[in-house]
Amino acid sequence: MTNFISVQLKKASEVDLAKPLCKFIQQTYPAGEAQAEHCRAADELNKLRKSALGRSLDKHESALETLMRYYDQLCSIEPKFPFSENQICVTFTWKDAFDKGSLFGGSVKLALASLGYEKTCVLFNCGALASQIAAEQNLDNDEGLKAAAKYYQFASGAFQHIKDTVLSALNREPTVDISPDTVGTLSLIMLAQAQEVFFLKATRDKMKDAIIAKLANQAADYYGDAFKQCQYKDTLPKEVFPVLAAKHCLMQANAQYHQSILAKQQKKFGEEIGRLQHASDLVKTVASRYDEYINVKDLSDKISRALTAAKKDNDFIYHDRVPDLKDLEPIGKASLVKSTPVVIPISQKFTDLFEKMVPLSVQQSLSVYNQRKADLVNRSIAQMREATNLANGVLASLNLPAAIEDVSGDSVPQSILQKSKSVIELGGVQTVDQLIKDLPELLQRNREILDESLRLLDEEEATDNDLRAKFKERWQRTPSNELYRPLRAEGVNFNNILNKAVHADGQVKERYQSHRETIALLCKPEPELNAAIPSANPAKTMQGTEVVNVLRSLLANLEEVKKGREQLENDLKSVNFDMTSRFLTALAQDGAINEEAISVTELDRIYGSHTHKVQESLQMQEELLKNIQNAHQEFSKMKQSNNESNLREEVLKNLAVANDNFVELLANLKEGTKFYNELTEILVKFQTKCSDIVFARKTEREELLKDLQQSIAREPSAPSIPSQPAYQTMPAGGSKPVSSTTPTPAPRTMVPSNKPQPPARPPPPMISSANTSSSSAPAATGATASPAAGSSAAGGTPSQAQGPPYPTYQGYPGYCQMPMPMGYNPYMYGQYNMPYAPSPMYPNPGQAPYPAPQQPGYPYPQQPYYPQQ
Numbered sequence: 001m002t003n004f005i006s007v008q009l010k011k012a013s014e015v016d017l018a019k020p021l022c023k024f025i026q027q028t029y030p031a032g033e034a035q036a037e038h039c040r041a042a043d044e045l046n047k048l049r050k051s052a053l054g055r056s057l058d059k060h061e062s063a064l065e066t067l068m069r070y071y072d073q074l075c076s077i078e079p080k081f082p083f084s085e086n087q088i089c090v091t092f093t094w095k096d097a098f099d100k101g102s103l104f105g106g107s108v109k110l111a112l113a114s115l116g117y118e119k120t121c122v123l124f125n126c127g128a129l130a131s132q133i134a135a136e137q138n139l140d141n142d143e144g145l146k147a148a149a150k151y152y153q154f155a156s157g158a159f160q161h162i163k164d165t166v167l168s169a170l171n172r173e174p175t176v177d178i179s180p181d182t183v184g185t186l187s188l189i190m191l192a193q194a195q196e197v198f199f200l201k202a203t204r205d206k207m208k209d210a211i212i213a214k215l216a217n218q219a220a221d222y223y224g225d226a227f228k229q230c231q232y233k234d235t236l237p238k239e240v241f242p243v244l245a246a247k248h249c250l251m252q253a254n255a256q257y258h259q260s261i262l263a264k265q266q267k268k269f270g271e272e273i274g275r276l277q278h279a280s281d282l283v284k285t286v287a288s289r290y291d292e293y294i295n296v297k298d299l300s301d302k303i304s305r306a307l308t309a310a311k312k313d314n315d316f317i318y319h320d321r322v323p324d325l326k327d328l329e330p331i332g333k334a335s336l337v338k339s340t341p342v343v344i345p346i347s348q349k350f351t352d353l354f355e356k357m358v359p360l361s362v363q364q365s366l367s368v369y370n371q372r373k374a375d376l377v378n379r380s381i382a383q384m385r386e387a388t389n390l391a392n393g394v395l396a397s398l399n400l401p402a403a404i405e406d407v408s409g410d411s412v413p414q415s416i417l418q419k420s421k422s423v424i425e426l427g428g429v430q431t432v433d434q435l436i437k438d439l440p441e442l443l444q445r446n447r448e449i450l451d452e453s454l455r456l457l458d459e460e461e462a463t464d465n466d467l468r469a470k471f472k473e474r475w476q477r478t479p480s481n482e483l484y485r486p487l488r489a490e491g492v493n494f495n496n497i498l499n500k501a502v503h504a505d506g507q508v509k510e511r512y513q514s515h516r517e518t519i520a521l522l523c524k525p526e527p528e529l530n531a532a533i534p535s536a537n538p539a540k541t542m543q544g545t546e547v548v549n550v551l552r553s554l555l556a557n558l559e560e561v562k563k564g565r566e567q568l569e570n571d572l573k574s575v576n577f578d579m580t581s582r583f584l585t586a587l588a589q590d591g592a593i594n595e596e597a598i599s600v601t602e603l604d605r606i607y608g609s610h611t612h613k614v615q616e617s618l619q620m621q622e623e624l625l626k627n628i629q630n631a632h633q634e635f636s637k638m639k640q641s642n643n644e645s646n647l648r649e650e651v652l653k654n655l656a657v658a659n660d661n662f663v664e665l666l667a668n669l670k671e672g673t674k675f676y677n678e679l680t681e682i683l684v685k686f687q688t689k690c691s692d693i694v695f696a697r698k699t700e701r702e703e704l705l706k707d708l709q710q711s712i713a714r715e716p717s718a719p720s721i722p723s724q725p726a727y728q729t730m731p732a733g734g735s736k737p738v739s740s741t742t743p744t745p746a747p748r749t750m751v752p753s754n755k756p757q758p759p760a761r762p763p764p765p766m767i768s769s770a771n772t773s774s775s776s777a778p779a780a781t782g783a784t785a786s787p788a789a790g791s792s793a794a795g796g797t798p799s800q801a802q803g804p805p806y807p808t809y810q811g812y813p814g815y816c817q818m819p820m821p822m823g824y825n826p827y828m829y830g831q832y833n834m835p836y837a838p839s840p841m842y843p844n845p846g847q848a849p850y851p852a853p854q855q856p857g858y859p860y861p862q863q864p865y866y867p868q869q
Contacts, residue, residue: 004148004193005243006135007128007155007186010121010177012053013093013111018046020088020692024081027685028363034356041353045073048353052122059132067129068347071122074115075344076352079359083115085483089696092118093703097128097177098237108175108711111703113696116169120162123342124178127158131190145201149337152194157340159187172476176235185229185236187339189244192222194337196251209265213258214334220251221333239293246290250299253282255331257303260310269310270320271328276307278325362583365595369579372599376607377572380614384565387618389664391558394625396656398632399649401555404548412530416652419659420522420529426666428523432512435669439505442676446498449683453690454491457484460694467701474708477700487690494683501675508668511661518658533655534648547634554628561621568613577606 021042029035052070057063081088093111110117134151138144162183166174176182199215227244230236260275283300314320358366395401402413412420461480468475521532579602586593 004131004135004152004196005189005240006131008097008237009057009125009128009132010097011095012121013109014054015049015090015092016046017049017090018042020090021045021081023688023692024088038354038357041357044353045077048073053125057129059129059136061133064126064129064133065347065349067122067126068345069350071119071126072345072347072350073353074119074122077354078115078119079361080354080357080363081115082360083113085113085478085696086486086693089113089693090115091696091700091703092121094121094175096175097124098182098235099176109707110175111700112170112172113700114170116165120166120169120174120178123158123162124183126346127155127162127186127190130155130158131193134193139197139200142201142204145197145204149194149197149201150340152190152197153337154340156187156190156194156337157342159183159190160339161342163187179235181229181233182235185226188222188226188229189240191337191339192219192226192247195219195222195335196247198336199251199254209258209261210332211334213255213262214332215336216251216255216258217331218333218335220248220255223248223251242290242293246286246294249282249286250294250296253279253286253299253303256282257299257306259331260306264310268320269314269318270322273307273310273314273320273322274325274328276303276310277322278328279303280307358580358584359587361593362580362587365583365593365598366579368595369583369599369602372603373607376603376611377575380572380607380611381569383618384569384614387621388562388565389660391562391621391625392660393657394629395555395558396653396660398628399653399656400551400628400632402652402656403632403635403649404551412526412533413652416529416533416655417526419656420524420526423519423522423659423662426662429516429520432519432662432665432669435666435673436509436512439669439672439676442673442680443498443502443505446676446679446683449680449687450491450494450498453683453687454488456687456690456694457487457491460697464697464701467705471708474711475704477704480697483693483697487686487693490686494679494686497679501672504668505672508665508672512665515658515661515665518654519662522655522658522662533651547631550631551628551635554624554631558621558624558628561617561624565617568610568617572607572610575606575610577602 018039022039025035025038025042029038048066048070052066057067083090091111091113092115093109094117096108096110099108130151134148134155137148137151139148160183162178163180166178166180166183173179195215196219199212199219202212202215223244227241227248230244231241256275256279260272260279263269263271263275280300280303283296283303286294286296287300314322401415457480461484464480468479521529524532579599582598582602583593583595586598
């Protein structure tokens with residue numbers, strides 16, 4: 001019959017997948033074997049894309065297998081990598097499969113930063129290549145027929161899947177070849193061809209004619225539906241339409257032919273002839289209209305022989321009445337084909353390159369879980385540190401333990417010496433001064449990185465806005481201000497963090513300045529420190545009393561509580577539990593992850609015992625501090641007090657407070673330095689993210705500008721509007737233009753239907769010496785009926801638009817003439833070039849004014865060299 005219809009492959013531009021994927025992997029996963037393995041998988045994926053799209057594919061099953069493996073891999077990585085314009089921004093560019101391009105511009109193409117777009121185009125190529133492989137099959141054997149039917153049904157399913165998903169996958173208007181209408185038609189064409197293959201197989205297997213007729217009739221229906229869907233569209237190649245129309249007729253002819261054999265078997269000879277005649281007419285139609293696309297000679301000969309024999313037998317033997325076509329019983333239908341649904345994986349040889357990488361939903365759940373875990377741990381640690389600071393403050397206010405250690409009254413208490421030694425070992429005021437000096441530099445570095453990142457976004461957004469204003473609706477891409485909203489939100493957050501850090505730095509500096517002198521005193525050697533502390537009478541009588549022993553016992557218990565908190569803090573930080581398997585199990589069982597419920601349950605199970613110990617420690621400290629305060633009150637009552645001892649006690653209290661402040665300030669400054677350094681790394685990643693997306697947008701902008709230039713080159717140029725003729729804009733005198741440049745339309749000559757028709761035009765008068773005087777009466781009448789003639793002849797400005805100055809001759813009523821100014825009619829017969837004597841009716845002969853109630857053209861005197869009509 002004919003070659004089957006096959007679909008052209010889409011062509012893709014080269015894209016490097018390895019670089020952006022490896023960058024995301026390095027930013028997301030910790031360095032190690034897992035990260036290296038994921039990066040190697042990204043390289044393999046890039047090689048797979050080049051094998052599937054970067055070269056011409058053979059019409060062979062192995063090439064289709066490569067395409068399907070790449071499609072399966074895309075489906076596999078979709079939930080594991082955040083492909084989008086503001087995260088992993090990879091722009092995929094594909095050309096329209098059916099657009100041949102033009103002389104000045106390339107073919108239509110679309111570039112999108114969407115993995116769904118890449119999947120759609122790859123699946124289109126899977127269907128297209130399957131149709132080409134099916135068309136190459138040898139249909140003279142069963143293996144070829146089965147393979148062709150399988151590939152056509154697969155292609156139909158692929159195109160149908162694109163029809164159902166393309167709009168949601170792209171979120172914008174696709175190119176014509178992957179639009180729902182086009183792929184829906186292609187799906188139906190592939191299904192019709194699969195049905196035709198089953199018809200051919202049934203014919204080859206010599207099945208019953210009733211079955212063959214139903215198969216052919218169903219194929220005819222499929223072809224007819226496909227033709228109806230695309231007959232008013234020019235999206236498909238032009239040779240598709242005649243092939244569809246021809247196959248629709250041929251399948252009907254085959255159905256009628258095999259149904260005629262069934263009629264002959266049932267002794268319905270008239271029906272046999274009627275069906276054969278209809279089949280013959282269908283084949284003749286194909287031969288006359290679509291002969292260059294399809295060869296029907298064999299089928300035509302077969303039907304002709306059967307029809308001749310049937311007519312001969314009926315004429316000589318049966319004499320059965322041949323029914324009309326409309327009286328023939330409809331032929332049944334039998335469909336043996338259906339679109340193969342797209343079920344992942346579509347390749348039988350697929351192995352996931354990123355099998356060990358968890359899906360993105362699991363990654364997000366892990367991130368939220370880790371944040372919950374960090375909040376819980378930090379909250380517990382903060383409670384313990386706050387309680388420790390409170391205890392230190394209470395003891396410092398009570399001058400404990402220095403008060404019970406100060407026996408001689410003229411030496412430094414042992415607790416103060418230990419504090420002094422600790423401060424000196426930690427670097428003293430020099431270390432604090434250096435840390436405070438470094439903070440502005442760290443802050444400035446972070447400010448510069450953040451400002452540079454936002455500057456990149458601002459410049460690209462300004463360029464995008466300028467081009468959008470220039471090209472308007474032609475500039476079809478996501479506006480930069482919408483795309484950058486998440487990044488700008490991050491930038492605002494970073495800016496707020498820096499502002500809070502500046503405020504915290506100011507508080508630390510202010511606090512340090514208020515305690516700097518006392519901290520410096522702690523840093524001095526013991527003799528200088530002792531000299532700075534006032535001496536007082538010793539309280540030897542207090543030593544060994546019960547109240548002192550109670551205070552010492554309580555202070556020892558409090559110290560144990562504080563040491564226990566240090567161990568508890570280390571335990572909280574060291575707890576580690578991998579929630580990946582827990583989230584993967586939930587995703588596999590429920591299809592979704594209820595992160596909050598799972599995280600709260602697991603955190604309570606893992607950290608429940610630790611949080612309970614924290615609360616016990618806080619309660620124990622509260623009781624100890626209460627008891628210490630009560631014991632100190634008794635100690636103060638028993639202790640002799642004087643001015644010297646009070647002054648000494650005040651200095652010792654200040655030294656204890658200075659030690660606590662030094663320890664806290666040093667921890668705050670180190671934490672601030674660490675914060676700025678860690679923030680620098682985060683801001684560098686943010687800057688990289690901004691520069692990457694700006695570079696991707698720049699590449700996309702250049703591609704879009706190139707496409708716009710090509711599309712503008714393909715558009716037909718607008719026709720130039722001719723300038724208005726001079727004689728329509730200048731007055732009769734030719735001095736200056738008419739005030740209004742818009743010509744007034746000439747009056748129509750159509751007579752209204754509700755008025756009687758005017759009488760026929762009288763014959764023109766003959767010019768002779770005898771009737772010159774008698775002709776003046778009708779001339780005067782004409783002049784009276786049309787007073788505009790006088791004004792026109794006098795050279796006044798005409799009130800109507802002027803037409804071409806051709807004279808109207810007798811018997812030529814087709815041209816509706818208009819009055820013309822005398823001075824600008826190059827074709828008129830003036831008194832100097834008139835080939836006949838001037839008429840007494842028109843002293844200055846020219847084109848006569850148009851009388852409104854009469855037919856066009858006023859009759860001139862008959863000229864001897866223009867024959868009477």
